[in-house]
Amino acid sequence: NIHTSTEEVIFLNTEEFKKVTSKELTPQIVEELLKQYPTSKLGGVYKNPKGEFKLIMVLKSGTRRTVFIDANGNWLNKK
Numbered sequence: 090n091i092h093t094s095t096e097e098v099i100f101l102n103t104e105e106f107k108k109v110t111s112k113e114l115t116p117q118i119v120e121e122l123l124k125q126y127p128t129s130k131l132g133g134v135y136k137n138p139k140g141e142f143k144l145i146m147v148l149k150s151g152t153r154r155t156v157f158i159d160a161n162g163n164w165l166n167k168k
Contacts (some may be wrong), residue, residue: 106143108136117162120141127162129154141165 109127111134122131126146132153133145140160147153156164 105137107137109134109136114164115160115162120145120159121158121162121164144157 110146111131113134113136122129122144126148128149130147131144132147133143135143137143142158142160144156144158146154146156159165
């Protein structure tokens with residue numbers, strides 16, 4: 090089943106992210122978040138050894154969205 094192996098890959102890729110506090114976010118990231126998600130709250134912050142962040146955004150509607158961004162405020166597409 091192709092779908093299952095894709096899920097396993099996602100799990101392995103996100104495994105290296107460790108929970109950190111929002112204090113770890115760089116000014117560039119904060120600026121991008123305010124630009125892209127002005128009405129959202131930050132539900133969780135995770136960082137990997139490469140300095141990439143996994144952010145759980147809680148949208149105004151209550152929907153959660155997981156986004157990835159690097160320390161310079163560049164959005165990453167993690168599949």
